[in-house]
Amino acid sequence: MNIRHIRNATLVVEYAEKTFLIDPYLADKGAYPPFPHSVRQKQNNPLVPLPISIDDILRDVDAVIVTHLHPDHFDDAAKDLLPKDMPMFVQNEDDKKEVQNAGFKQVEVLQENTSFQDITLSKTKGEHGRGEILKMAGEVCGVVLKHPEEKTLYVAGDTVWYEGVQEEINTHQPDIIVVNDGDNQFLEGGSLVMGKEDIDEVHKAAPHAQIIVVHMEAVNHWTLSRDELKSFVNEKSISTNVFVPDDGDSYAF
Numbered sequence: 001m002n003i004r005h006i007r008n009a010t011l012v013v014e015y016a017e018k019t020f021l022i023d024p025y026l027a028d029k030g031a032y033p034p035f036p037h038s039v040r041q042k043q044n045n046p047l048v049p050l051p052i053s054i055d056d057i058l059r060d061v062d063a064v065i066v067t068h069l070h071p072d073h074f075d076d077a078a079k080d081l082l083p084k085d086m087p088m089f090v091q092n093e094d095d096k097k098e099v100q101n102a103g104f105k106q107v108e109v110l111q112e113n114t115s116f117q118d119i120t121l122s123k124t125k126g127e128h129g130r131g132e133i134l135k136m137a138g139e140v141c142g143v144v145l146k147h148p149e150e151k152t153l154y155v156a157g158d159t160v161w162y163e164g165v166q167e168e169i170n171t172h173q174p175d176i177i178v179v180n181d182g183d184n185q186f187l188e189g190g191s192l193v194m195g196k197e198d199i200d201e202v203h204k205a206a207p208h209a210q211i212i213v214v215h216m217e218a219v220n221h222w223t224l225s226r227d228e229l230k231s232f233v234n235e236k237s238i239s240t241n242v243f244v245p246d247d248g249d250s251y252a253f
Helices: 054-058 076-081 093-101 133-137 163-172 196-205 226-235
Strands: 002-007 010-015 018-022 063-065 087-090 106-109 114-116 119-124 142-146 153-155 176-180 210-214 250-252
Touching: 002 210, 010 153, 087 093, 087 114, 093 106, 119 163, 142 163, 153 163, 163 196, 176 196, 196 210, 196 226
Parallel strands: 018 063, 063 087, 087 106, 153 176, 176 210
Antiparallel strands: 002 010, 002 250, 010 018, 114 119, 119 142, 142 153
């Protein structure tokens, strides 16, 4: 498999001779207003440009996985740029209807054992924050990819560390885990995604897995930088298993 981190939560995953685009956030730098009630209100989103061209991102894509419909995971640019006959996988019927309303014709809701060719896609649990903020953040999911000739990949999506993530790790025993970090927050309500301590918990739960940390420094409400996370990872002596890529970096497993 090859995992290329594009920007924010956007990934291009080559897996068992198929290519998946996950959580496409494809607009030009500064195309959208900042998320309100948070820091950096003078900076438009995305904060950074795409590291490669749209053509390079979309080349050879066989299917798209959208973990939820927040605009930094499935934006207007993605709706315009993706072919309308592209196979799309979403988390629930409400998201399916919204994606279909955007013109997409092949939209399927992820289940515990969804098949795409000979690859198994398994929807996983997630909680987009803790406490009261969950009501505003809404439902999210992750996905596990399995194939007899590939290592098991778990893309956790927009979730904090909680018992549901532990359960998914116990169930699927992933070899590779991609987690969304940045400790993104509004001015009230606490963390919406993982922070540095959450990464340590993921590592403790899956000490032999390779962990790739994405979703960093791309939208205005991030509070944890790559440099701070790298320092934490080094302090915890887990840098051989935890990777913090720059936009555009790739990993082969």
